[in-house]
Amino acid sequence: xxxxxxxxxxxxxxxxxxxxxxxxxxxxxxxxxxxxxxxxxxxxxxxxxxxxxxxxxxxxxxxxxxxxxxxxxxxxxxxxxxxxxxxxxxxxxxxx
Numbered sequence: 001x002x003x004x005x006x007x008x009x010x011x012x013x014x015x016x017x018x019x020x021x022x023x024x025x026x027x028x029x030x031x032x033x034x035x036x037x038x039x040x041x042x043x044x045x046x047x048x049x050x051x052x053x054x055x056x057x058x059x060x061x062x063x064x065x066x067x068x069x070x071x072x073x074x075x076x077x078x079x080x081x082x083x084x085x086x087x088x089x090x091x092x093x094x095x096x
């Protein structure tokens with residue numbers, strides 16, 4: 001599902017216009033991005049948690065020359081799926 005398909009589905013599910021659904025999705029993405037960029041976690045119970053994660057400096061390798069190079073420490077966004085989301089995607093099999 002791409003963004004336009006998501007907007008269409010949200011529009012139908014919530015009985016609002018596609019324009020309003022698009023604005024809502026854009027606003028949600030903007031708010032999550034801004035919060036994680038500030039260093040805050042965003043937790044949506046049952047769905048998951050978006051949070052910044054520090055990646056330590058490390059030594060890499062130039063694939064073209066094989067030469068070692070230093071990769072600086074950085075902060076990257078991470079997402080951890082919630083229990084309900086995991087269960088919906090991969091339901092547990094019943095034991096016999």
